[in-house]
Amino acid sequence: MDIREIARRAKVSTATVSRAINRVPTVDPQLAKRVWKVVDELGYYPNTQARALVLGRSRIFGLIVSEITNPFFPEIVQTFENLAVENNYEILVTSTVHDPKRMESSVRRMIERRVDGVAILTFGMEETLIEHLRFRKVPLVFIDVGPDVPGIANIRINYQNGIRQAVQHLAALRHTRIAFIAGPLHLKSALARREAFKVSMTEIGLSPELIVVGDHRMEGGMSALIELESLSNRPTAVLCSNDMTAIGVMREAYDHNIRIPDDLSVVGFDDIRMAEFTIPPLTTVQMSQHELAKIAFRALLNEVECEPSSQQHHKYELITSLVLRRSTALAPAGGHATTHLKANRATGSRKIPAAGSRS
Amino acid sequence: MDIREIARRAKVSTATVSRAINRVPTVDPQLAKRVWKVVDELGYYPNTQARALVLGRSRIFGLIVSEITNPFFPEIVQTFENLAVENNYEILVTSTVHDPKRMESSVRRMIERRVDGVAILTFGMEETLIEHLRFRKVPLVFIDVGPDVPGIANIRINYQNGIRQAVQHLAALRHTRIAFIAGPLHLKSALARREAFKVSMTEIGLSPELIVVGDHRMEGGMSALIELESLSNRPTAVLCSNDMTAIGVMREAYDHNIRIPDDLSVVGFDDIRMAEFTIPPLTTVQMSQHELAKIAFRALLNEVECEPSSQQHHKYELITSLVLRRSTALAPAGGHATTHLKANRATGSRKIPAAGSRS
DNA sequence: ATGAAAGCGCTAACAG
DNA sequence: CTGTTAGCGCTTTCAT
Numbered sequence: 001m002d003i004r005e006i007a008r009r010a011k012v013s014t015a016t017v018s019r020a021i022n023r024v025p026t027v028d029p030q031l032a033k034r035v036w037k038v039v040d041e042l043g044y045y046p047n048t049q050a051r052a053l054v055l056g057r058s059r060i061f062g063l064i065v066s067e068i069t070n071p072f073f074p075e076i077v078q079t080f081e082n083l084a085v086e087n088n089y090e091i092l093v094t095s096t097v098h099d100p101k102r103m104e105s106s107v108r109r110m111i112e113r114r115v116d117g118v119a120i121l122t123f124g125m126e127e128t129l130i131e132h133l134r135f136r137k138v139p140l141v142f143i144d145v146g147p148d149v150p151g152i153a154n155i156r157i158n159y160q161n162g163i164r165q166a167v168q169h170l171a172a173l174r175h176t177r178i179a180f181i182a183g184p185l186h187l188k189s190a191l192a193r194r195e196a197f198k199v200s201m202t203e204i205g206l207s208p209e210l211i212v213v214g215d216h217r218m219e220g221g222m223s224a225l226i227e228l229e230s231l232s233n234r235p236t237a238v239l240c241s242n243d244m245t246a247i248g249v250m251r252e253a254y255d256h257n258i259r260i261p262d263d264l265s266v267v268g269f270d271d272i273r274m275a276e277f278t279i280p281p282l283t284t285v286q287m288s289q290h291e292l293a294k295i296a297f298r299a300l301l302n303e304v305e306c307e308p309s310s311q312q313h314h315k316y317e318l319i320t321s322l323v324l325r326r327s328t329a330l331a332p333a334g335g336h337a338t339t340h341l342k343a344n345r346a347t348g349s350r351k352i353p354a355a356g357s358r359s
Numbered sequence: 360m361d362i363r364e365i366a367r368r369a370k371v372s373t374a375t376v377s378r379a380i381n382r383v384p385t386v387d388p389q390l391a392k393r394v395w396k397v398v399d400e401l402g403y404y405p406n407t408q409a410r411a412l413v414l415g416r417s418r419i420f421g422l423i424v425s426e427i428t429n430p431f432f433p434e435i436v437q438t439f440e441n442l443a444v445e446n447n448y449e450i451l452v453t454s455t456v457h458d459p460k461r462m463e464s465s466v467r468r469m470i471e472r473r474v475d476g477v478a479i480l481t482f483g484m485e486e487t488l489i490e491h492l493r494f495r496k497v498p499l500v501f502i503d504v505g506p507d508v509p510g511i512a513n514i515r516i517n518y519q520n521g522i523r524q525a526v527q528h529l530a531a532l533r534h535t536r537i538a539f540i541a542g543p544l545h546l547k548s549a550l551a552r553r554e555a556f557k558v559s560m561t562e563i564g565l566s567p568e569l570i571v572v573g574d575h576r577m578e579g580g581m582s583a584l585i586e587l588e589s590l591s592n593r594p595t596a597v598l599c600s601n602d603m604t605a606i607g608v609m610r611e612a613y614d615h616n617i618r619i620p621d622d623l624s625v626v627g628f629d630d631i632r633m634a635e636f637t638i639p640p641l642t643t644v645q646m647s648q649h650e651l652a653k654i655a656f657r658a659l660l661n662e663v664e665c666e667p668s669s670q671q672h673h674k675y676e677l678i679t680s681l682v683l684r685r686s687t688a689l690a691p692a693g694g695h696a697t698t699h700l701k702a703n704r705a706t707g708s709r710k711i712p713a714a715g716s717r718s
Numbered sequence: 719a720t721g722a723a724a725g726c727g728c729t730a731a732c733a734g
Numbered sequence: 735c736t737g738t739t740a741g742c743g744c745t746t747t748c749a750t
Contacts, residue, residue, distance in 0.1 A: 002727055013737045018729055028735060043491060048471045049408040049417065050727035053742045058408065068440075069433045069632065078428050078454060085464055090472065093452060095437060105444055112407045113449065132402060218636055247636050254638045273428065277577055277606050279613045279638045361743055372721045377745055387719060409743035413726045 001044055010038045021046060048090075052114065060090045061300055062110040062118035064103075064125075067095045071244070071272040072289065076121060079293035087301060089116075096122055107132055117141070117300035121292070123187050139303035141296050141316075144189055153299040155292065155316045157189070159196040162285035162320030163239070166267045167200035169283075169322055170237045174331040175265060179210035179235035181224040181245050190216065193241045193269060210235050214245045221248020229256070236264065236331045243268035243275050246282055250327070261329035271323055281325035292318055360403055369397045380405060407449075411473065419449045420659055421469040421477035423462075423484075426454045430603070430631040431648065435480060438652035446660060448475075455481055466491055476500070476659040480651070482546045498662035500655050503548055512658040514651065514675045516548070518555040521644035521679030522598070525626045526559035528642075528681055529596045533690040534624060538569035538594035540583040540604050549575065552600045552628060569594050573604045580607020588615070595623065595690045602627035602634050605641055609686070620688035630682055640684035651677055 007014040012031055019027045020035035038044070052058040063080055065073045077093055084091045092113060094106040107129045110118050117139035120130075133140055134152070141153040170178050180197045183190030194211065201208035212227050214220030221240060225248070228235055240246040246268030250260050258264055260280060268275055268284035275282040295316045366373040371390055378386045379394035397403070411417040422439055424432045436452055443450045451474060453465040466488045469477050476498035479489070492499055493511070500512040529537050539556045542549030553570065560567035571586050573579030580599060584607070587594055599605040605627030609619050617623055619639060627634055627643035634641040654675045 003729095004727080014728080015730080015737060015739095016735090019736090022729085026735065031736085043494065045467060045470045047412070047473060047727050049411045049473060050742085051729075052408045053406070053412060053727080053744090054729045056742075067437065068427075069437050071430070071433075071633075074428045074430075074433050077452075078426065078456075081427075081452075081454060085461070090451065090468060092449065093436075093440075095440060097437075102444070108404065109449060111404045114406060114408060135402065251636065251638060274430075274633060274636075277610065277633075279610060362745095363743080373744080374721060374723095374746075375719090378720090381745085385719065390720085406743050409726090410745075411726090412728090412743080413745050415726075 001042055003046070006035065006038050006042065006044055009042070010035045057116055057304075058090075058114045059088060060092050060113055060115045061297070062106075062113075062115040063091055063093045064106050064110075064118060064120045064122055065093065065095055066122045067097050068093065069095075071274055072242075072270055073121070075273065075289035076293040076296075079290050080119070080297055083294065083297040096125075100126060103129055110138070111136060116304050119296040119300060121296060123189055139300055141299040141303075143292065143296070144192070153303065153316065155295050155299070155318055157192070157287065158317055158319045159189075159192050160199065162269070162287070162322055163193065163196040164200040164203070165322035166239055166269075166283075166285050167197065167206075168204065169324070170239070170265060170267065170328065171204055171206065173237070173265065173328060175235075175237040176206060176331070177210060177233055177235040177237070178206065179212065179228050179238040180208065181221060181228075181238060181240045181249070182211060182213045183216040183241035183245070185213060187216075190241055197239060214241065214248075216242045216244060218244050218248035218251065221245035222252040225249045225252040229258070237266070237328070238264065239267045239269075241269055243270045243272045243282060243284055246284065246327075247274070247278055250278060250280075250282075261327050263332055265328035265331075267322075267328060269320075275325070278327075280327050283325045283327045284323060285320050286323045287318065287320045360401055362405070365394065365397050365401065365403055368401075369394045416475055416663075417449075417473045418447060419451050419472060419474045420656070421472075421474040422450055422452045423465050423469075423477060423479045423481055424452065424454055425481045426456045427452070428454075430633055431601075431629055432480075434632065434648035435652040435655075438649050439478070439656055442653065442656040455484075457483075459485065462488055469497070470495060475663050478655040478659060480655060482548055498659055500658040500662075502651065502655070503551070512662060512675065514654050514658070514677055516551070516646065517676055517678045518548075518551050519558065521628070521646070521681055522552065522555040523559040523562070524681035525598055525628075525642075525644050526556065526565075527563065528683070529598070529624060529626065529687065530563055530565065532596070532624065532687060534594075534596040535565060535690070536569060536592055536594040536596070537565065538571065538587050538597040539567065540580060540587075540597060540599045540608070541570060541572045542575040542579075542600035542604070544572060546575075549600055556598060573600065573607075575601045575603060577603050577607035577610065580604035580609075581611040584608045584611040584615075588617070596625070596687070597623065598626045598628075600628055602629045602631045602641060602643055605643065605686075606633070606637055609637060609641075620686050622691055624687035624690070626681075626687060628679075634684070637686075639686050642684045642686045643682060644679050645682045646677065646679045 003014045003017050007017045016027060016031055017035050020032040061084060081091055092115060094109060096103040096106055103126055118133060119141045121143050143155045144157050180194060182194045185191055198208040212224045214224045238249060240249060246266050249266050253260050253264060260266055268282045271284045271286035275284050295318060299316055362373045362376050366376045375386060375390055376394050379391040420443060440450055451472060453468060455462045455465055462485055477492060478500045480502050502514045503516050539553060541553045544550055557567040571583045573583045597608060599608060605625050608625050612619050612623060619625055627641045630643045630645035634643050654677060658675055
């Protein structure tokens with residue numbers, strides 16, 4: 001069943017069918033109705049591939065993510081898809097799963113399907129692969145790490161804002177020994193977060209010395225906490241480079257009978273959905289996945305639908321900001337309202353040897 | 360840059376280029392090499408749309424899920440994609456987000472893009488939409504709820520196995536008042552789980568009377584726990600229709616100072632990734648998302664690549680089974696090793712009024 | 719073994 | 735306003 005069949009049955013030419021379907025205004029309403037009638041009766045759907053072939057535009061946007069199973073991404077994919085549906089686009093999602101081979105195949109598949117644009121929302125990406133896309137003049141949008149060249153939209157993340165809020169929130173809670181668990185330092189995003197922590201601490205006269213490095217996974221958070229707790233000047237609060245790390249910290253704390261937030265305040269970063277569901281609910285720096293996806297999609301759409309003459313600024317920014325939940329409290333050493341809780345807790349045994357002089 | 364350009368530069372016909380690229384064995388190795396050289400130099404990638412148009416096969420599989428943000432699905436999408444990449448397929452993922460309009464657009468998009476098959480891994484789906492697909496003879500695979508007609512593969516989920524294990528595990532721990540928090544009962548899957556619970560209880564001489572209904576979301580688990588705790592014969596263990604419900608139960612329990620598993624054992628269903636990360640780690644019935652995706656993909660591939668003559672049985676089964684973590688313990692009323700913990704806990708205040716005679 | 723040419727389903731000139 | 739027709743980039747007979 002193709003456009004010719006419709007034409008035959010409606011007793012018009014294929015051109016008219018095409019025009020009717022695409023709602024070209026100049027077509028006679030009588031004929032249009034006749035066409036639509038047949039279309040509906042037969043349940044005809046135009047073949048998008050053929051259409052793409054002649055139009056030279058596929059109406060597909062590519063979306064490359066690190067891995068869809070990372071809780072940071074599903075929200076992004078969903079928003080991206082919603083926007084795509086609204087605008088009659090299709091999306092082609094691929095995960096790189098941190099594998100160079102997969103990154104390559106991701107890019108290849110995008111090119112083969114002739115996508116109209118690609119959002120690369122991934123942590124780290126081979127520059128050479130990007131060249132393939134650039135070479136073909138495929139509109140691109142990057143998060144955070146994109147090369148700073150014309151024709152490429154970059155979404156800059158303002159890490160400083162949210163991290164400053166987090167640090168100041170903790171400071172206001174009388175914390176002075178605030179630790180930071182960094183992510184893998186070969187990632188620009190992890191590096192940027194750590195730097196933001198350093199300046200935020202320095203700004204308020206605290207020295208950012210308690211920094212250990214994790215891996216942005218729960219395991220890294222778990223071992224980081226152990227490391228931190230074995231220090232002589234243990235922290236009373238810890239800011240994590242992402243939420244999974246914070247979840248690892250809370251899990252390890254649970255195993256060692258360290259109470260969150262009474263004994264230790266913890267703050268995450270990202271605000272993944274799960275952050276609401278942890279015990280206790282996680283106070284974290286939000287980097288809105290919804291906003292991010294929205295900006296990325298708009299950037300792509302803008303690049304595609306507008307003339308290349310109207311070269312937009314190609315600069316987009318995403319602000320981060322703290323969302324308060326229940327994983328932070330007044331510093332325990334201060335002798336405040338939390339004191340009785342501390343006393344209560346003292347009956348529990350902490351399994352990590354206390355090298356320093358807490359309590 | 361198209362196949363003609365390659366042909367021109369390699370001084371062969373487009374037919375030869377096509378044959379070389381598709382590794383037709385009869386092509387002269389000399390020529391093939393010449394072609395490949397040009398292809399590599401120019402970075403040529405064949406246009407998949409054009410290819411699909413002439414071949415009549417898109418090499419795209421559709422994957423319809425309820426919502427990608429539901430933690431049950433990302434794992435499935437990832438596995439499905441991995442398999443697709445291995446087999447040179449593309450995937451077109453759409454979420455229905457429980458919206459009839461979106462279900463319709465999902466199906467329409469699948470048809471428009473001429474997918475070679477669709478896996479409908481969703482909870483509930485309009486029958487009429489499925490007709491559109493069937494009408495076009497698109498190979499289909501369903502989870503659990505598919506109509507039992509030829510040409511449609513069905514993945515039957517064996518709920519009974521895992522749920523029986525869960526119930527017997529709880530019973531072995533001396534629990535007798537075992538509650539069940541069901542999912543939305545208009546879903547076949549939720550219904551099946553509840554039925555499995557009923558027979559599992561009955562099998563071992565326990566009456567399945569403590570059943571309340573949730574919504575498969577955290578909120579439902581939270582209010583279900585409140586409901587359960589206000590009963591005169593409060594349960595000592597609760598089996599949940601899915602993991603999100605269990606997480607809601609644990610969260611509500613935390614707020615009311617009910618300790619898991621000391622005061623209340625909880626078991627989930629699904630074994631989503633998050634189940635490992637909860638506090639405490641959740642004992643749950645695993646319904647392997649990895650296996651599910653694998654079966655679905657194989658079913659589709661089988662349907663597409665094999666002659667319709669070799670009508671396979673079209674029946675696939677996924678077994679569920681219990682995975683033990685740390686959210687279950689001996690029933691508190693039994694006077695066992697947990698007693699001292701109970702005494703300890705007694706100092707904490709339970710905010711839900713104790714209507715019955717626990718303690 | 720290779721090339722010429724037809725055609726996959728659709729849209730957009732162009733003519734009428 | 736409508737129809738005829740020439741491609742879009744590719745694969746595949748059918749000749750050679």
